[in-house]
Amino acid sequence: MAGPRTTSTARSLPDEAGRFGEFGGRFVPETLTKALDELAAEYGRARDDDGFHARLDGLFRNFVGRPSPLYHAERLSRHAGGAQIYLKREDLNHTGAHKINNCLGQALLTLRMGKRRVIAETGAGQHGVATATACARFGLDCCVYMGSEDVRRQKLNVFKMQLMGAEVRAVESGSRTLRDAINEAMRDWMASVDTTHYILGSVVGPHPFPLIVRDFQSVIGHETREQCLEQLGRLPDVVVACVGGGSNAAGMFAPLVDDEDVRLIGVEAGGRSSEAGEHAAPLAHGRPGVLHGTFSYVMQDDDGQTSDVHSVSAGLDYPGVGPEHSYWKETGRVEYAECRDDQALDAFDLLARTEGILPALETAHAVSYAVEVARSMSPDQALVICLSGRGDKDAYEIAHLRGQSLD
Amino acid sequence: MSAIDGVFEKLRAERRAAFVPFITAGDPDLEFTAETLRLLDEHGASICEVGIPYSDPIADGPVIQTSYTRALAAGVRLESILATLRGVSPQMTAPCVTMVSYAIVHRVGRERFVESAREAGVAGAIVPDLPVEEADALAGVCRAADISLIQLITPTTPRDRALRIAAASTGFVYYVSVTGITGERTELPPELVDNVGWLREQAGLPVCVGFGISTPEHVRQVAAMADGVIVGSAIVRRMAAASQQPRQQVLDDLARYVDELVAPLAKH
Numbered sequence: 001m002a003g004p005r006t007t008s009t010a011r012s013l014p015d016e017a018g019r020f021g022e023f024g025g026r027f028v029p030e031t032l033t034k035a036l037d038e039l040a041a042e043y044g045r046a047r048d049d050d051g052f053h054a055r056l057d058g059l060f061r062n063f064v065g066r067p068s069p070l071y072h073a074e075r076l077s078r079h080a081g082g083a084q085i086y087l088k089r090e091d092l093n094h095t096g097a098h099k100i101n102n103c104l105g106q107a108l109l110t111l112r113m114g115k116r117r118v119i120a121e122t123g124a125g126q127h128g129v130a131t132a133t134a135c136a137r138f139g140l141d142c143c144v145y146m147g148s149e150d151v152r153r154q155k156l157n158v159f160k161m162q163l164m165g166a167e168v169r170a171v172e173s174g175s176r177t178l179r180d181a182i183n184e185a186m187r188d189w190m191a192s193v194d195t196t197h198y199i200l201g202s203v204v205g206p207h208p209f210p211l212i213v214r215d216f217q218s219v220i221g222h223e224t225r226e227q228c229l230e231q232l233g234r235l236p237d238v239v240v241a242c243v244g245g246g247s248n249a250a251g252m253f254a255p256l257v258d259d260e261d262v263r264l265i266g267v268e269a270g271g272r273s274s275e276a277g278e279h280a281a282p283l284a285h286g287r288p289g290v291l292h293g294t295f296s297y298v299m300q301d302d303d304g305q306t307s308d309v310h311s312v313s314a315g316l317d318y319p320g321v322g323p324e325h326s327y328w329k330e331t332g333r334v335e336y337a338e339c340r341d342d343q344a345l346d347a348f349d350l351l352a353r354t355e356g357i358l359p360a361l362e363t364a365h366a367v368s369y370a371v372e373v374a375r376s377m378s379p380d381q382a383l384v385i386c387l388s389g390r391g392d393k394d395a396y397e398i399a400h401l402r403g404q405s406l407d
Numbered sequence: 408m409s410a411i412d413g414v415f416e417k418l419r420a421e422r423r424a425a426f427v428p429f430i431t432a433g434d435p436d437l438e439f440t441a442e443t444l445r446l447l448d449e450h451g452a453s454i455c456e457v458g459i460p461y462s463d464p465i466a467d468g469p470v471i472q473t474s475y476t477r478a479l480a481a482g483v484r485l486e487s488i489l490a491t492l493r494g495v496s497p498q499m500t501a502p503c504v505t506m507v508s509y510a511i512v513h514r515v516g517r518e519r520f521v522e523s524a525r526e527a528g529v530a531g532a533i534v535p536d537l538p539v540e541e542a543d544a545l546a547g548v549c550r551a552a553d554i555s556l557i558q559l560i561t562p563t564t565p566r567d568r569a570l571r572i573a574a575a576s577t578g579f580v581y582y583v584s585v586t587g588i589t590g591e592r593t594e595l596p597p598e599l600v601d602n603v604g605w606l607r608e609q610a611g612l613p614v615c616v617g618f619g620i621s622t623p624e625h626v627r628q629v630a631a632m633a634d635g636v637i638v639g640s641a642i643v644r645r646m647a648a649a650s651q652q653p654r655q656q657v658l659d660d661l662a663r664y665v666d667e668l669v670a671p672l673a674k675h
Contacts, residue, residue, distance in 0.1 A: 017540065025541060026538060026540070026541070027509050027510075027536045027537060027538070027541065028465075028536055028538065029465065029466040029535050029536055029559070029561075030535075030538060030558075030559045030560065030561045030563075030564055030572070030583070031466070031561045031562075031563050031583065031586055031587070032563075033538055033563070033564070033568075034563040034564065034565065035563070173472060173473075173476070174462070174463070174476070179463065183463050183464075183465050186465040187465055187466075187467075187468070187588050190465070190466060190586070190587050190588050191585075191586060191587030191588060193563060193586060194563070194586065289510060289513055289514055290508075290509050290510040290513050290536070291463065291510060292463070292465075293465075293536070295513075300510070300514055302514065302515075303484055303485050303511060303514065303515070304461075304508070304510040304511035304512070304513065304514030304515065305461065305462040305479060305510075305511075306462040306463050306510070
């Protein structure tokens with residue numbers, strides 16, 4: 001689809017130092033500075049290069065299957081009994097989630113930088129699968145770091161990555177989840193930085209990653225905006241997306257932040273309760289601090305040690321969040337809410353039975369909260385949910401939680 | 408002038424390179440940390456680098472990572488580490504510097520961190536995840552407290568940037584020998600001599616070299632080109648034995664190892 005890549009506001013942030021207000025920046029060992037500078041420079045050139053955008057748009061259309069539909073979920077809307085609910089169907093993308101948008105963009109950047117090896121971290125495995133896919137498509141070597149707890153929870157995605165020629169390295173350190181996978185990928189990059197590109201999967205980490213990932217994901221918000229204008233003749237009243245690191249939400253929200261009448265809501269993982277260690281909702285319960293090279297809301301103790309977090313969904317099981325979300329929270333442009341594990345599981349069932357769509361457990365958090373919001377709205381209003389991924393990968397875990405076995 | 412400057416002034420007069428061992432605070436407990444610091448001081452350490460355990464150390468290899476994890480699991484806190492240093496530093500000739508993540512410095516607060524470090528007798532700080540662009544505010548606080556803020560330069564640092572980092576650094580410049588994380592290596596990279604030589608000519612500050620150094624032969628090579636030799640993982644690995652073996656035995660082994668490392672540092 002044609003149109004500006006980002007809105008004027010999003011274009012002006014982050015600043016040269018990678019700051020969104022006070023958030024963001026770059027807090028990394030000196031070894032990585034040169035590679036981050038090179039990446040920022042290469043992205044700057046690519047961003048102004050029509051050929052780059054044409055190539056990426058071609059991949060989006062014919063490899064990913066974009067534009068993804070904006071679908072009117074009539075039965076879900078009736079169930080909620082309020083606003084008309086629309087689903088932005090990122091789950092229909094090749095590889096089953098929004099993650100592929102960013103991976104293809106960064107794979108093209110990898111080629112431009114003349115690097116032949118890619119590393120990535122993954123939580124739920126969606127970003128790992130998308131990275132393995134992009135690497136297979138371009139003949140790049142691919143190594144994916146994944147916490148061993150997530151390897152257990154997401155074995156189907158592990159196998160898919162291997163089928164596409166990627167090496168999956170299980171990370172045994174720390175909490176053995178997404179945060180530790182990022183640590184291990186960063187350590188690999190510390191030693192391999194001259195030949196390797198790190199395809200970070202969310203709007204987190206040191207500058208320029210939060211900028212790059214947001215921009216590549218902004219195709220979600222741009223399409224949604226145009227599709228709303230086509231189908232509704234106007235913009236939606238409310239847009240809801242789940243937030244772990246926050247890439248699908250950032251990509252959805254960035255093109256809409258200047259549309260002040262559109263209410264934007266990000267939904268964090270409320271886990272089992274609001275007790276420390278029982279959730280993964282740093283915007284709700286954390287404080288600004290430093291993690292993984294960026295300054296943003298984070299779950300930390302008084303000494304600055306990162307706290308353990310919990311979510312039923314591996315993709316939201318992260319103690320930090322993208323710095324632009326911290327900025328949007330501070331400025332009040334985006335509201336952030338929470339959804340507990342049990343509510344997300346109920347929403348998974350609800351969407352399955354009302355619409356015949358199995359959402360990713362991450363996405364189910366957005367669905368749950370959106371249904372609550374829709375209920376308080378009127379039938380002539382419209383609410384869009386970013387349906388960021390499909391739930392096939394979660395079938396084993398859901399069966400496991402119900403005491404069933406699929407083997 | 409911080410205590411670090413005094414150390415290098417004295418070493419220059421003696422035409423010796425500094426020996427800078429690194430240990431993890433609180434692995435397996437702070438009593439052992441204090442004993443180790445006294446031992447290192449007696450056996451020829453010029454400066455002792457004390458690692459403040461951090462939950463997500465991305466610049467560290469498995470030895471220091473697991474050491475940090477053990478110390479945190481045993482419940483070590485910044486306050487108790489500094490209390491230990493306050494007790495032990497007056498008994499030592501070698502000043503202590505802390506290796507600390509900016510995540511910790513930020514959470515505690517720059518002023519409060521530097522003030523409590525100064526009270527504990529700490530002479531300098533190395534903050535490996537604070538790049539020079541972000542370091543001004545902390546550098547100002549450190550300067551006022553007469554604490555050196557030692558900054559890092561790596562093989563990937565372009566030379567114009569290296570000069571900026573060296574100009575912003577105080578005490579000494581920490582030159583990272585390899586592109587990678589901490590940990591023992593069999594060989595040092597061949598380009599190290601040229602890089603360190605260039606930096607020493609330009610920096611106007613002593614240059615100490617760390618990462619990968621573990622044998623007396625490494626120490627001899629580095630001492631010939633630099634103002635100081637930093638040894639971390641090889642010492643932390645030996646100290647890790649303290650959770651299984653009798654402590655006196657671990658300390659005796661460490662003393663022998665340190666003596667071997669220090670031997671090549673005689674006047675040159």
